[in-house]
Amino acid sequence: MSKQDTHFFNVFSVVLGLLVAFAILVFALARYVGRHEQNAQVLKDPMLQESVAGRVGLPARIAVAGQDNSALKIAPVSTATSTAVAVSFKSGTEVFEGACKACHGLGIAGAPKAGDHAAWAPRIAKGKSTLYEHALKGFQGTAGVMPPKGGRTDVSDDLIKAAVDHMTSL
Numbered sequence: 228m229s230k231q232d233t234h235f236f237n238v239f240s241v242v243l244g245l246l247v248a249f250a251i252l253v254f255a256l257a258r259y260v261g262r263h264e265q266n267a268q269v270l271k272d273p274m275l276q277e278s279v280a281g282r283v284g285l286p287a288r289i290a291v292a293g294q295d296n297s298a299l300k301i302a303p304v305s306t307a308t309s310t311a312v313a314v315s316f317k318s319g320t321e322v323f324e325g326a327c328k329a330c331h332g333l334g335i336a337g338a339p340k341a342g343d344h345a346a347w348a349p350r351i352a353k354g355k356s357t358l359y360e361h362a363l364k365g366f367q368g369t370a371g372v373m374p375p376k377g378g379r380t381d382v383s384d385d386l387i388k389a390a391v392d393h394m395t396s397l
């Protein structure tokens with residue numbers, strides 16, 4: 228090794244050593260700051276505190292006469308929310324958006340993705356009546372499980388068929 232090489236090697240080693248020392252210093256500093264800030268922040272989170280209180284609290288809450296027991300009141304089930312749950316679909320597009328897209332929108336759980344022509348072509352080739360039947364009665368193929376009517380048995384057969392038409396037309 229020439230003298231120049233030796234010199235370069237020495238300088239290089241020192242620079243490398245300094246960088247490693249600096250990295251260790253930054254790491255130690257980050258740990259030090261993190262221990263005092265990060266965990267304290269997490270513990271102060273009201274949602275965390277609430278969930279901990281829920282887990283370590285008494286299993287039952289008791290109403291005490293003469294005190295404010297309003298927190299224990301059971302919320303009445305309003306008819307407005309119960310009618311909102313049973314959404315009535317009016318078209319195949321609406322059924323698709325509300326009942327089929329959950330799986331077919333992104334191709335969840337093996338469901339053929341709406342608009343993915345390569346995935347749909349072999350299925351469409353089976354014929355519309357087969358697709359209608361599989362959508363209505365459910366279907367277990369190699370890809371996954373298609374639940375009857377996509378789990379919305381409250382929807383009429385005609386609307387499900389319209390949803391199949393809509394999905395295969397995308």
Ligand code: HEC
Nearest residue numbers: 326327330337338350361362368369370371372373376377
């Ligand atoms: C829980 C997820 C899920 C929902 C919700 C869902 N599907 Fe599916 N669907 C699947 C899966 C998985 C397959 C693929 C089954 C296979 O080929 O293995 C499938 C396949 C299909 C097929 C093709 C069947 C065949 O013979 O190849 C049609 C048509 C279909 N779904 C229509 C619908 C319609 C219409 C809706 C809404 C009313 C819907 N799906 C909702 C999961 C779902």
